[in-house]
Amino acid sequence: MTHQTIEQVLKNYPSASRDALIPILQDVQEAEGFLSREAVIRIGQHLKLPTSKIYGVATFYNQFKLTRPGKIQIQVCRGTACHVKGSLNLLDSLQLMLGVGPGETTRDGLFTLDTVACVGGCSIAPVITANGRFFGRLDKKRLEELVEKFRAAGEVVE
Ligand code: FES
Numbered sequence: 001m002t003h004q005t006i007e008q009v010l011k012n013y014p015s016a017s018r019d020a021l022i023p024i025l026q027d028v029q030e031a032e033g034f035l036s037r038e039a040v041i042r043i044g045q046h047l048k049l050p051t052s053k054i055y056g057v058a059t060f061y062n063q064f065k066l067t068r069p070g071k072i073q074i075q076v077c078r079g080t081a082c083h084v085k086g087s088l089n090l091l092d093s094l095q096l097m098l099g100v101g102p103g104e105t106t107r108d109g110l111f112t113l114d115t116v117a118c119v120g121g122c123s124i125a126p127v128i129t130a131n132g133r134f135f136g137r138l139d140k141k142r143l144e145e146l147v148e149k150f151r152a153a154g155e156v157v158e
Pocket of ligand 1: 077078079080081082083117118119120121122123125126127
């Protein structure tokens with residue numbers, strides 16, 4: 001999080017109105033990918049709100065992330081069509097391979113694992129997305145190959 005980015009966002013919300021809290025959090029997260037401690041403190045100063053209040057709001061809404069996301073964000077679709085085609089097994093495999101659970105990031109900062117509701121690719125279920133790219137008709141073996149490819153390349157590759 002750069003100091004400059006926070007200040008740029010806050011410039012758009014000149015009055016210290018509590019109503020601005022959620023839009024500010026959304027804007028900062030959009031710019032930086034997460035809400036750093038530095039950002040939360042600065043937003044608190046701007047809105048004259050205690051940091052604990054801001055953390056309270058940020059943790060209440062699960063759209064907000066308080067830790068830096070991994071370079072590769074993998075989401076396992078847990079919608080009905082993917083569930084029927086075994087998405088829970090894919091999630092289990094990923095948890096074992098990466099050593100993290102949903103909402104967590106690997107220590108090396110490479111992967112963040114998450115689950116998501118239907119992503120609109122039911123015809124190719126089960127689906128995962130990696131940095132927004134769809135990978136469908138996965139089984140455990142293909143999933144392992146994919147993750148190894150991503151790990152080796154340090155990014156999402158086909
Ligand atoms: S349920 Fe997974 S893409 Fe629709």
